[in-house]
Amino acid sequence: MRVLQLLILTLAFAACLPGCDPPESTFVYNTKTEELTRDVGSAVKERLDGDFGSPKNSVAWLRMPVDYGTFKGEVVEVDEDASSAYQFRVKFGSNGDEETDGEDEEDGQASPTPGEMNLAGLAIIWKSGDYAGGSQIDGGKRDGEKLATLQVAAWSKDEENGEEGLLSLRQLMDPPPAVGDTFEIVGHKLSFGRQLYAAHCQHCHGTSGDGAGPTAEYLNPRPRDYRPGKFKFQSTLKTNRPTDGDLQRIIKKGIPGTYMPSFLLLEDDEMDSIVQYVKWLSMRGEYEIKLVTQLYFDYEKVVFDEAVESALEDGLEEFEDGTRDEKPTKRSIQDELIETANADLPDIAEQESNVLKDAWTKENMTVVVPLVARTPDTAESRARGRVLYVQNCAACHGATGRGDGEQVNAYMVNDQTREKYPEPGLFDDWGQSIKPRNLTRGIYRGGRRPIDLFRRVFEGINGTPMPPFKGKFDNDKKINDARTWDLVNYIYHIPFESRGKSAGDSATKHGRTAASTPSTR
Amino acid sequence: MRYFWAAFFMFWPIVAIVIFTISPAMNWWFPGAGDPDSLTKGQSMTPLGVDIDNLFYLILIITSVVFVLTHIALGYVLFRGARDEGKKALFSHGSHALEVMWTIVPTGILIFISLYQLDVWRKFRVMSSFPEAAVEAPVAEVTARQFEWRIRYPAPGKKLQLKPQPDDLYTVNDLHVPTNRPVMIQLRSEDVQHSFFAPQLRVKQDALPGQVIPVWFEVTQAGHYQLTCAELCGWGHYKMKARIVAEPQTQFGKYLHDLRNEQNDDGVQDKKSGDADDE
Numbered sequence: 001m002r003v004l005q006l007l008i009l010t011l012a013f014a015a016c017l018p019g020c021d022p023p024e025s026t027f028v029y030n031t032k033t034e035e036l037t038r039d040v041g042s043a044v045k046e047r048l049d050g051d052f053g054s055p056k057n058s059v060a061w062l063r064m065p066v067d068y069g070t071f072k073g074e075v076v077e078v079d080e081d082a083s084s085a086y087q088f089r090v091k092f093g094s095n096g097d098e099e100t101d102g103e104d105e106e107d108g109q110a111s112p113t114p115g116e117m118n119l120a121g122l123a124i125i126w127k128s129g130d131y132a133g134g135s136q137i138d139g140g141k142r143d144g145e146k147l148a149t150l151q152v153a154a155w156s157k158d159e160e161n162g163e164e165g166l167l168s169l170r171q172l173m174d175p176p177p178a179v180g181d182t183f184e185i186v187g188h189k190l191s192f193g194r195q196l197y198a199a200h201c202q203h204c205h206g207t208s209g210d211g212a213g214p215t216a217e218y219l220n221p222r223p224r225d226y227r228p229g230k231f232k233f234q235s236t237l238k239t240n241r242p243t244d245g246d247l248q249r250i251i252k253k254g255i256p257g258t259y260m261p262s263f264l265l266l267e268d269d270e271m272d273s274i275v276q277y278v279k280w281l282s283m284r285g286e287y288e289i290k291l292v293t294q295l296y297f298d299y300e301k302v303v304f305d306e307a308v309e310s311a312l313e314d315g316l317e318e319f320e321d322g323t324r325d326e327k328p329t330k331r332s333i334q335d336e337l338i339e340t341a342n343a344d345l346p347d348i349a350e351q352e353s354n355v356l357k358d359a360w361t362k363e364n365m366t367v368v369v370p371l372v373a374r375t376p377d378t379a380e381s382r383a384r385g386r387v388l389y390v391q392n393c394a395a396c397h398g399a400t401g402r403g404d405g406e407q408v409n410a411y412m413v414n415d416q417t418r419e420k421y422p423e424p425g426l427f428d429d430w431g432q433s434i435k436p437r438n439l440t441r442g443i444y445r446g447g448r449r450p451i452d453l454f455r456r457v458f459e460g461i462n463g464t465p466m467p468p469f470k471g472k473f474d475n476d477k478k479i480n481d482a483r484t485w486d487l488v489n490y491i492y493h494i495p496f497e498s499r500g501k502s503a504g505d506s507a508t509k510h511g512r513t514a515a516s517t518p519s520t521r
Numbered sequence: 522m523r524y525f526w527a528a529f530f531m532f533w534p535i536v537a538i539v540i541f542t543i544s545p546a547m548n549w550w551f552p553g554a555g556d557p558d559s560l561t562k563g564q565s566m567t568p569l570g571v572d573i574d575n576l577f578y579l580i581l582i583i584t585s586v587v588f589v590l591t592h593i594a595l596g597y598v599l600f601r602g603a604r605d606e607g608k609k610a611l612f613s614h615g616s617h618a619l620e621v622m623w624t625i626v627p628t629g630i631l632i633f634i635s636l637y638q639l640d641v642w643r644k645f646r647v648m649s650s651f652p653e654a655a656v657e658a659p660v661a662e663v664t665a666r667q668f669e670w671r672i673r674y675p676a677p678g679k680k681l682q683l684k685p686q687p688d689d690l691y692t693v694n695d696l697h698v699p700t701n702r703p704v705m706i707q708l709r710s711e712d713v714q715h716s717f718f719a720p721q722l723r724v725k726q727d728a729l730p731g732q733v734i735p736v737w738f739e740v741t742q743a744g745h746y747q748l749t750c751a752e753l754c755g756w757g758h759y760k761m762k763a764r765i766v767a768e769p770q771t772q773f774g775k776y777l778h779d780l781r782n783e784q785n786d787d788g789v790q791d792k793k794s795g796d797a798d799d800e
Contacts, residue, residue: 200760215756254669254693261669261760262693372786442685451788485787496687 003067005095025055025198027208029285030227037304039338039471043292047349052284056209058194060187063353063362066280069189071119072111072127075181085176086153087168090183113163114188119155122187124169129181131173141221152185193277196270200263201278211430219259225430226278227285229359231462233446238459238468240365247275249299249447257443278296290352291345299341308333345362368455371478375485377492385490388483389475396426401439401494408436412465418452429463436466453488454481531596534589536617541585552720552747560744561721567738570723572641579637583630587714648735652703655737660698662707665715665728668757670748672696677777681707683733694746694763698740699773705737716767718751719765725751740767 033044052247053059060068077089092113126132157165177183197205204223206213210223224231233250234242248271254262266274298307308330315328326332358364376379390399398404411420413428421427428434437445446452446461459466473483525558540549545563548555551574565571601609643650655668660679662673672695675681676688708717710728717736718725726736740746750761769775 203756218756256671256693259667259757261667261757262763263760265764266693266761369788373789375786384657446693449786451786454788492687495685 023349025207027055028210030292031287032296033288035301036292036295037301038297040299040341043342043345044288046294047291048284051287055194055230056269057121057346059188063357064283065357065362066281066283067189067276068187071114071188073183073185075177075179078176078179082176084172084174086172087166088166088177089164089204091164092165114155115162115327116157117188119152119185119188122152122191124152125184125186126177127184128180129178131177131181133183139418153521182261189273190280193273196274197277204259209285211277214291222430222432223259226282227289228429229282229286230429232461232463234462235367235455237368238462241360243362243367244275244364247278251275253447256443279360283360287353287356290356292350293343294348295341296351304337311337368458370454370485371481372485374450375482375489377489381486382490382493384483385486385488388487389490392472394435394468397439403436403438405436426465433463439491439494450488453491454484457484522599526594527599527603530599534592537585537588538715560742564743565723566740566746567722567724569641569644569738573723576638576641580634588665651735651737652706655705659707659735660704661696661731662709663696663717664709664711665713665717665750667713667755668760669763670694670696670763674780677774677781690777690784692780695766696763697766697768697773697776699770700740700743700767703733703737703739708734708736713754714752715750715754715761716752718749719746721746722765727752743768778794
C-alpha cells in the first residue's frame with residue numbers, strides 16, 4: 001500500500017515537470033479580414049503570411065524600412081570533395097574590400113559579428129558567387145526581396161577566434177558555395193525583438209500588436225493597438241509615422257498617467273530590437289488593413305453575395321439575348337469575381353506596401369522644430385497664453401484646465417461611421433472613450449519638456465480628438481510659433497494656478513510663495 | 522532501519538553547516554558575494570547596512586548554534602533509545618528546574634537581541650536620529666506607482682518641497698544620489714502598497730498610499746545599484762526594477778544640471794539635449 005502511494009506521488013511529480021505545452025502563438029487577423037468573402041479573405045491572409053510570416057517564423061521583408069539586423073560574412077573553407085554542403089566555415093566581420101552595394105548604412109565601421117548569438121532560423125542571402133541574387137535557390141521567393149529560402153540551422157563560434165566558425169544550413173546547397181563567397185545573415189534583431197516583445201510587451205499589447213493581450217482588459221486607458229499605424233506621441237507631423245527615437249523615448253520614459261511603465265534598464269541592443277519589432281508589427285497590421293480596405297467595398301460577404309446575384313441576373317439576360325455563350329451559374333459568376341480579386345491582389349499589395357514603405361521611411365518624416373525659441377516664461381507671456389487657451393482649448397480642457405469642458409457632455413459623431421456615439425464625450429480612433437487631459441495635475445503623457453508640449457499643441461495628438469493648432473494662432477509662421485510658446489507657458493502654469501491665485505498676480509513669485517508652504521505631513 | 526531517526530536528525534545540522542560554508546562561494550549569500558567582478562562583493566555599500574549585516578550575522582550565529590546543538594542532542598537521545606533495545610523508558614512528570622531554565626535562557630537571548638538591535642533600528646527608522654544634513658535637504662521624492670518609480674528632484678540649489686514646484690526635475694526608474702554623505706528621500710505611493718528595496722544598500726521600506734515616508738542612506742562607493750519593489754503590488758510587480766546611481770557630489774551636480782537642460786529643451790536653443798529625437 002505504501003509503495004503504491006509512493007509510486008503515485010512520484011508519477012504525479014514527474015507529470016508536473018514537463019508541464020503543458022504553451023499554446024501555439026499566432027497572429028490574429030483583423031475583424032474586417034474575416035468579413036471578406038471566404039476565398040478573397042483567405043487570399044489576403046495567405047499574402048499577409050507570406051510577406052510577414054508568423055510570430056515564430058517571422059519574415060524579414062526587405063522592402064519594409066525596418067532594420068532587421070545584418071551580419072556580413074565570407075566563406076573561408078568548404079569541404080573540397082563534397083558535391084553539396086550543409087556546413088562550411090565562415091568568417092564574420094571585416095569581409096572583403098568591395099561593399100559596392102551602396103545600400104549599406106555603416107561605412108567605415110567594423111561590421112558586427114554574431115558572437116555567441118543563436119542564429120538558427122535566420123535567413124542567409126548570398127552577395128557574391130553563384131548564389132548571389134538568389135536566382136538559383138528560389139524556393140518561396142516571390143519578388144526577389146523576400147528572404148525565406150535558405151535558413152541557418154546553427155552557428156558555432158571558434159574558441160580562439162570569435163569571428164570564425166562553423167555555419168550549418170537547414171537546406172542543402174548543391175553545388176556548395178565557393179571559398180570567398182560573401183553573404184549576409186539577416187533578421188537577428190527581428191528574432192531578438194520578438195523574444196523581448198514576448199517578455200515585456202505582449203501581455204498588454206498582444207501577440208499581433210492589437211492591444212488586446214490578456215492583461216489589456218484591466219487597463220484604462222487601453223494599451224495601444226499598433227495596427228492602424230497611429231502613434232500618439234511623436235515628434236513628427238500628425239500624418240507621419242514616429243521616428244525610432246520617438247518610440248524609444250516612450251519605451252524608456254513610459255507614459256505617466258497610464259499603465260505604460262518605463263523600461264529604462266533595457267540595454268541599447270535590446271531597445272533597438274524591440275523598436276524594430278514594434279515597427280514591423282505595426283507595418284504588418286497596417287498592411288492587412290490597407291489590403292482589406294481596398295477589397296472590402298466589393299468583397300465583403302453580404303455585398304459580394306448581392307453582387308453575385310445581380311451579376312447572375314445580368315448574365316442570364318445576356319445569355320438569353322445571345323451576347324453570352326455559356327449559361328452562367330452562381331458558381332461560375334462567383335469564380336469570375338474572385339478571379340478578378342485574385343488578379344488584382346498582387347497589384348494592390350505592391351501599391352500598398354510601397355505606400356507603407358514610404359510612410360515609414362525616415363526621409364519622409366518631418367520632425368516638428370519650432371521656428372523660434374521658447375518665449376521666456378513671464379506673466380505677460382502666460383496672460384497671452386491664457387487668452388489663447390480660453391479661445392481654443394477650454395471647450396474640451398475646461399476653463400480651469402480640469403478636463404471638464406462642455407464637449408465632454410456633447411454627443412460626438414464617429415468619423416468612420418458618420419453616426420453619433422451612443423454616449424456623450426470624446427472618443428479616439430480606436431473607439432475608446434477618452435477624456436481631455438486634466439492639466440491641473442502636471443502629468444504630461446507625451447513628455448514634459450517644452451518641446452513635447454509644443455509638439456502636442458502644434459500637431460495635435462494622432463488618433464485622438466486633440467487637433468493640430470499649427471497656423472491657427474497667426475498667419476505668420478514665426479509669430480504663430482511664438483504664440484504657441486505663450487500657450488505652452490500658460491499650460492505649465494495651470495497646476496500652480498489652481499492653488500488659489502490666478503495667472504497674473506502669482507506669476508512673478510509663484511515659485512516661492514504660492515506653492516512652497518509645506519502642508520501637513 | 523534502527524538508527525534511521527537518529528541519523529535523520531544528525532543529518533540536518535551537517536547539511537546546515539555545509540550550506541553555511543559553501544553559500545558565499547555559490548552566490549547564495551548577500552548580493553554579489555562570491556562574484557569577484559561584483560561591485561559589492563557581498564558587502565553592504567552603506568555604513569548602516571554594515572550594522573544591519575552584523576545584526577543578521579549575530580542572529581544567524583545564535584540560531585545556528587542552537588539549531589546544531591538541539592539536533593545533536595535530539596540525535597543522541599534517539600541513538601541511545603535505538604541502541605539500548607529493551608530498556609524501559611523513564612516516566613516523568615517533568616522537571617521544574619529544567620522548564621524554568623529553558624524558559625529563562627531563550628527569554629534572555631530574545632531580550633538581549635531586542636535591546637541590542639535598538640540602536641540600529643533607531644538610526645534606520647526614527648527620524649529624530651537621522652543625520653541632520655540628510656533631513657535638512659532631502660535629495661528627491663520617490664513615488665512608487667504601478668509599475669515604475671517616478672522621481673522628483675528639486676531644482677539645483679533649491680530645497681525639495683512637499684508639493685511639486687514649477688522648476689522641479691523629473692525622471693523615472695533612475696535615482697541619482699551623491700556618495701559619501703547621508704541622503705534622504707521622501708517615499709510615496711501613488712496607488713497601492715509598494716516597497717522600496719535596494720538590496721546592495723540594505724534598505725527596505727514600504728511605500729504607503731497617502732503617506733510620505735522619509736528614508737535615508739549613505740552610499741560609500743560610486744556605482745549602479747538595484748532598486749526593486751519588494752511588495753507584491755499587482756500583475757506588473759516584476760517590472761518595477763530601477764537603478765540607483767551613486768556618484769560623487771560634483772558628478773551628481775552635473776547630472777542635475779544636465780537633467781535641467783534636458784527638461785527645458787525647447788527643440789531650438791540647445792541642440793545637444795534633443796537626445797533621442799533624431800536617431
